[in-house]
Amino acid sequence: MTGLRNICFLTGTLNAMAGAERMTATVANALAERGHRVSILSLFDQASCFPLHPNIHHDALFTRRPSFKRKYLATIAGIRRHCRVRNIDVLVQVDTMLALFVLPATIGLGLQQIAWEHCHFDEDLGRIARRGARRLAARWCDQVVVLTERDRRRWMEALRPRSEVVCIPNPLPFPLPARPAPRSGKRVLAMGRLVAAKGFDVLVQAWQQVSAQAPDWHLVIHGEGEEREALTALIHQLGLDGRVTLPGISHDAALTYAQASIFCLSSRYEGFGVVLIEAMAFGLPIVSTACETGPRELLTPGRDAVVVPVDDTDALADALLKVIRDPGQATRIGAAAREKAAAYAIEPIARRWEVLLDGPREAAQQGQRPPPTTPAL
Incomplete structure (x- = not known):
């Protein structure tokens, strides 16, 4: 300088x-x-x-x-x-x-x-x-x-x-956490503006399949936006009341990530995807769409994330169930993700x-x- x-x-x-x-x-x-x-x-x-x-x-x-x-x-x-x-x-x-x-x-x-x-x-x-x-x-x-x-x-x-x-x-907008999330609960976390680009409608539809086979798991989508009313109606239409919640914007990111066991990004496109590196910093196993542009560059499929095509409800449900059913794989993916997050x-x-x-x-x-x-x- x-x-x-x-x-x-x-x-x-x-x-x-x-x-x-x-x-x-x-x-x-x-x-x-x-x-x-x-x-x-x-x-x-x-x-x-x-x-x-x-x-x-x-x-x-x-x-x-x-x-x-x-x-x-x-x-x-x-x-x-x-x-x-x-x-x-x-x-x-x-x-x-x-x-x-x-x-x-x-x-x-x-x-x-x-x-x-x-x-x-x-x-x-x-x-x-x-x-x-x-x-x-x-x-x-x-x-x-x-x-x-x-x-x-x-x-x-x-x-x-x-x-x-x-x-x-x-x-990363916060220091690398001293320790990873304990992942002791049964909560899948998603986070972002409630807009069409984030693909939360696909995630909710995928959760209908996940919930049928893993009824004790819960999906939490943090954020606000123009799609709230439509997503709320979709959750009710699919009979997912109480299994999918939309609690609004998270004002304590550390607590939100620490309470999750898996992070899911369902976006149709991203400029970068800061929420990915935030979740990775907490050692959460990632399930993500292979959307442009951030996820394709940030994630290594099979090593630090499970990656699926955009707008593919079945593939997203299968990937979430795969991580839910294999705690060993989830731990390995989460550890690799946390290691990568340190670079950011x-x-x-x-x-x-x-x-x-x-x-x-x-x-x-x-x-x-x-x-x-x-x-x-």
Whole structure:
């Protein structure tokens, strides 16, 4: 490192219990702990679902979410004002969509620009503008941070960016637990937003088969979202009341994982899948879909997880029953998973971010592939 920097993380909001927001707080806290001057600028809502280091300055442009079409110029002006008042050296966009605001907002300021992509390249979350924003980030940002090597390759192949594209995985948001979960109960845990992408409807349908053969086991799905009503109706329709519960967001992750015996990820797609490394850190045996992109890169089928195809109810039920019926295999898988999770501790991930903060040249010297000089846009 050439010196400590004034770093700003620009995000939509921190007042949402979601992965990108949690990772923003986690990485910002780690950099602040290491002495960097860190601020977080939310586009709206100054509240945060996640604790922030006391040295982090958190501000918001608007009290509540506005129409950004009507407030586009005000948003640009607010970002520029924050960067000048806080004397920002490095601006980290916690979503490539933010390039639509940041690039005009920072003209002439000479900032190091980092775009942090939390979604995999082939998913635009229903927003076509995301594709254009990615092209802007690939051309004008100094670096683009992606979460998996697969996504780094997709960015390089599809956009041939002028930006340096660097893979830095998400870290564990808490220290590696001193000991694994005791796994003494009969509880399968799933966790995430209650949205279609997480495939909880498939998991509930699979649980009908599991429950018929292992009636003393219980499925707990932690999270909130737009699918709650539909999932509640499905649970009742399948006669699973009392065997599947939706207790809402977990506010004590350590306790939640410690009370589980198996973790299941049923997603149709993932940008990374932080819940996987959290469950692995507690030594829980993993049953997961082979979805893009995180699970395919994080998991080794047969060694630290049992992996099944996406949207395959029967395969998911069979895999869960296999782990339930074979405690020895469950213990071996859980132990291998916990060993792998150690690589995602916050300390080495924070060091990789610090290398990034010294700019593209320093990161390239650490083994990252340099970008081509001529973009194909």
